[in-house]
Amino acid sequence: MFILKRVVSGGGIIVPRCTSHSVRNFSACHCLRSTKRLSPYNTVDSERYSSLVKSVMTSRTSSQTPETLQEEDENIYGPVIKAQTSKSRQDERVPKILHQFLQSEETMEAEELESGPPVQIPLKRDKGSPFIPSVTRILQQTLSPEQIFYLERWKKRMIAELGEDGFKEYTQNLFRQGKLFHSALEGILTSGVTIKDKSSGTAEDPAEVQGYLESISHILDDIGAVRAIESTVQHDTLNYVGIVDCVARYRGVLCVIDWKTSDKPKPFLSNTYDNPVQVAAYAGALNSDGNYKYQVENGLIVVAYKDGTPAHAHQLSAELMLQYWKTWLLRLEDFAEQRSSHTSSVYAKNK
Template identity: 75%
Template structure:
């Protein structure tokens, strides 16, 4: 029995078929000696169809590569301008002079006894400080064009909604709430150690700051060993000053702490805009101020919310503080250049 297979095309689908043949005698010599099949194409007039064959064979289906396609697009539409990736954003220029963040002559004393009332050095402009610019003023006058644009847009939108007088009243209320909030925080921090504080029993706070205090109650539990509150710091070599909100330990680490209020959530450090630069400027001034016999390498920005939702504590490590210190030196140089050009 011999089984032969053949292939049949049905509707474009190739289907193999088997055929069984009964063979009584099969000889290889018979196949070899069988007459050669005559091809139907042997009688085709090749001369007649030569031009057609040449035209078909000369057609190139597609020899283009990604490189040739890109070159063709650039020729028609111009070269592609590639956008910068997020990681390789515009580089900030470094400061012309890298002043030290820490005072090399001052012994790094972080174990100084932390007892007694916190230091409070009031800002007195009458003692030769009238010409010394503040950190806040320097940052305000060296805002980037983008920062100025968004700030002005926000201001115009608020004026359109509240009117000129309404916006002034809104700004005054924000300032008043800020002072009340700082006073309330000071009262908590000077009332004893974190273990002795009972933040839940503080209904005497004004209604305007009650939500703020509730917002940061869980953060205040980790703040202790307060060394300074609302205290002036001055960098004589760089000629600037500021008032640091607080110097204390947060979870055991000595920090310059800045208290902020916000109507919008600020869950990430980048949401605090120039606040990290401000904290680094305060710490650098404190480290070079003879009134403080210790050095601070870390920072903390605490954001409180009026609705009482849990506030955010953004920690600034010593490495981050050094980076923001460099940015501060650049802003300080820009401010000095502005003053020189105006003079």
């Protein structure tokens, strides 16, 4: 290795001179530059340091994992129970008695069936007669744990946003709008005017329902041969009553039709919750009610929107109706068990 040294000549001029030294003498030469600084990390246990870094990084990323987020959500709202489909519940339970959905395979001639005005049988509650529960009441009292959870969660959020009085006013407005919508729709379906001419509403209809009527206008174009409007149906064997919104032909198929309103889009049948069970319950009661001389195998759920967005129509085939009919029979069993337990507890207290 060659190193430059300073050599002073007689004239006082510094002349560089090349001198060779071995590598082992290199560290002894401190005239050219200072000794190289040692990094403090050189004395660190690299393996231990690496473990520390991994530990810190792991703790930082794991705080945002789905598992920890779910734990946080459960601490706030309680454990989340994944909803099961109607089909999966039926795989676990079957009705103790499989009551018939259709009471007769025979139907009347089309001309006779389609003649005459729509039937409207009012609901009568005689004080002296025994109480008969409605379809709506039975469904409300036999909600599954997950349905109750999500319903209560929605209610708490709405109250937090609107307050107690605001939420009460909100629900009252929903009920009133639904009633006005059904009333306006009844006028359209029972009037002598062609449905297509009145499907978008008139100036006589309340402003609050104009959007709903516009929403279902394309559905009404496919409705014909209306057989019943806001009419009571009763199943004497299973002991329940209901009021069907409409029985008519939709695209040529006779259906029990249920009209719904919603603030949020419901493009899939699964978005309608217990509505298919409700329709199956109405159809089963109608098929056993002597006031109706025909049988209905199919259903239709129409979801209308206030802003006039085209409504979603969810058709229930005969096969689907049978599935939801079985679910309805299970709900009836649950309701009967609840009433039996309540009666037993009241009897025990009074004993």
